[in-house]
Amino acid sequence: MSQVAPILAARCSTCHSTDTVAAANTYVRGTSSCGGPRLVASDATASLLFQKVAGTQTCGGRMPRGCSGNSCLPQVQIDLIRDWINAGAPNN
Ligand code: HEC
Numbered sequence: 001m002s003q004v005a006p007i008l009a010a011r012c013s014t015c016h017s018t019d020t021v022a023a024a025n026t027y028v029r030g031t032s033s034c035g036g037p038r039l040v041a042s043d044a045t046a047s048l049l050f051q052k053v054a055g056t057q058t059c060g061g062r063m064p065r066g067c068s069g070n071s072c073l074p075q076v077q078i079d080l081i082r083d084w085i086n087a088g089a090p091n092n
Contacts, residue, residue, distance in 0.1 A: 001025060001092055004084045007077050011064050025091055034059035044085040053078050 001021060008018035008027070018024040032038045032048050034057075044050040051057040053073050062072060073081075084090075 001084065001090065003080050004028075007073065007080065011073060015065065028089070032059075039085060039089055041089040042086055044082040047085050050078075050082055050085055053081055 005021040013019040040046040052063040055062040
């Protein structure tokens with residue numbers, strides 16, 4: 001989370017409660033308005049949080065909302081989020 005939280009603070013906190021590490025942890029572990037959890041620890045592909053930044057979601061739009069091309073997260077940040085989830089999404 002120490003590498004993921006700054007991304008969520010910078011790119012998501014204007015619309016979601018992700019401005020601090022604690023808030024980001026609470027947000028990612030919460031229940032999505034799409035139904036089901038935002039995060040499935042150790043399974044990025046199944047995690048809405050990852051799907052939404054990678055653009056593979058089947059509910060709503062890609063995040064950050066309205067992004068396209070270079071205004072979406074850079075691949076290196078998408079990979080960081082994927083790797084953190086697949087590592088079990090440690091709360092540190
Ligand atoms: C400009 C406002 C805005 C920004 C910035 C934004 N979102 Fe969202 N987000 C929304 C809105 C509105 C919805 C509901 C519509 C949808 O799902 O497309 C949403 C839905 C979501 C959902 C699914 C719904 C839920 O309850 O979980 C996730 C997950 C999500 N956003 C993650 C992110 C992440 C991660 C970022 C940063 C990379 C981000 N968002 C940036 C506005 C925003």
